[in-house]
Amino acid sequence: MPTEKELLRINGHEVTVTNPRKVYFPETGHTKLDLVNYYLAVADGALRGAGGRPMALKRFVDGAAGQPFFQKRAPENVPDFIRTATLTFPSGRTADEVVLDNAAGLAWVANLGCIDLNPHPVRAEDLDHPDELRVDLDPVPGVGWDAIRQVALAAREALEAVGLVGWPKTSGSRGIHINVRIEPRWTYPEVRRAALALARDVEARVPDLATSKWWKEERHGVFLDYNQNAKDRTVASAYSVRPLPDARVSTPLTWDEVPTVEAEAFTIDTVPARYAAIGDPGAGIDDAVGSLEGLLELSARHEAEGLGDAPWPPNYAKQAGEPPRVQPSRARRPKSEYEPGRGEGGGPPPDVAAERAAAVAAGDRNAGLPTEWVGSRPTPTGRRKTSIPVVEIARAEFKDEAMAGFERWKTRHVDIAGYLEPADVLVDGMRGRSAVWYRVRVNLIHVPEDQRPGQEALESDFDPWAGMDIEAWKAATSGSRARRPAPKPKATTEPVPATKAPPPEASAPSKPKASKPRTPAKPTPAKKPTSAKPKKRTT
Helix, strand or coil: CCCCEEEEEECCEEEEEECCCCEEECCCCEEHHHHHHHHHHCHHHHHHHHCCCEEEEEECCCCCCCCCEEECCCCCCCCCCCEEEEEECCCCCEEEEEECCCHHHHHHHHHCCECCCEECCCECCECCCCCEEEEEEEECCCCCHHHHHHHHHHHHHHHHHCCCCCEEEECCCCCEEEEEEECCCCCHHHHHHHHHHHHHHHHHHCCCCEECCCCHHHCCCEEECHHHHCCCCCCCCCCCECCCCCCEECCECCCCCHHHCCHHHCECCCHHHHHHHHCCCCCCHHHCCECCHHHHHHHHHHHHCCCCCCCCCCCCCCECCCCCCCCHHHCCCCHHHCCCCCECCCCCCHHHHHHHHHHHHCCCCCCCCCCCCCCCCCCCCCCCCCCCCEEEEEEECCHHHHHHHHHHHHHHCHHHHCCCCHHHEEEEEEECCCCEEEEEEEECCCCCHHHCCCCCCCCCECCCCCCECHHHHHHHCCCCCCCCCCECCCCCCCCCCCCCCCCCCCCCCCCCCCCCCCCCCCCCCCCCCCCCCCEEEEC
């Protein structure tokens, strides 16, 4: 059956929307075409947040209820109104990422299944110097909106104290983002260092509400995620629709709105009307460019007081000056006995970086893997001495499955469930190479010591690489196309039960998919090929 299409003409460019009536939000009934029309209605504001910046594609080809996959590299065939920028990673590898410049580009990525937009904090013209500092307020479970709003106001005060202007928006999920335009003359590590200083300053201003602690088991209240400013990290930009059941939107706010804002008020239905009525509250952000000198001076004072660097994300090389890369509950010995980090600038040690770059230049596109080297992680010695009692409950492909495992665990341990506070349940989205899987852990710090259960067999033990042909994955990702590992073929002649199809390959749609051999059928009279003519609409 021919695929339904709709052809849009947008400011002189043509964009074909395939399967326009495909439902992307089952609870609200919004379709792919509704998503495209939303982005066209707020195009100027969305481009103010994401335009001119390289961005990773987070593709929900099965809609908001499906599992997304990440595509760093642009598809092989892009329209002439889409630019690309070549990013270099610590591994020595590169990727040409998509850069949006106009409303047609917004419609094009929405047609690919990109529900939200995830740009880097740099412009395509200068990929080494961010022009945006990002303040990500991430509440721990159980923290209400009032606490988030109060921390946002404290962050505004901290920014103003160093001469910077913050532009708030709802994250569209559980928190608030504050974006700050800065002069593009500092490196990623310097911007991250400034963000860490800001997080510690806000924590000092409202210590009962805010935290700068990286490890989840040490957090309380609202976490200021300074690591969102590390290289290669992205966040949903202004006017991004989020993959939530109610099609919620990450919406720019005025500071007067922050004390009473409710995130659920901003959806794919309500934001276009708000935008038409009041315009974009973040419209002045590009005219409020500031300097990081004040925050870097604050960072220097913190370091003089004994506050050095804080942990980097686990997929980054351990950096020089970074504290031990180990959860406090898993610490085995004093900090001084751990191998010091040798990475620089968010990447590996210079000698490792040079070796990788040479290997990539020689044609080995997988030279950046693995990310470990001698001295990159501690070797275990002696008995583990835990200061924070954390047990792991479940690992699952989907969050609902992981939480179902947690509920089963609670049923077995009903006598201690009452001691647990919302922040004690640690739910981690573990980002893989093309998808996210989930882990649930429980901090037993509030459970009386003599009642704490030990580590048990996991309720579910998902392995994202199980049954995957890693060599095939390496071969598939050696070019410019992002793919998931292919399942290993089964050594059997019996029929293989049908399984859920993996997401479409991030490649040009003209290439046919591989298919299983079929038993030859009797010849049938040739039919005249048919095709569905796309509907045309001019925007």
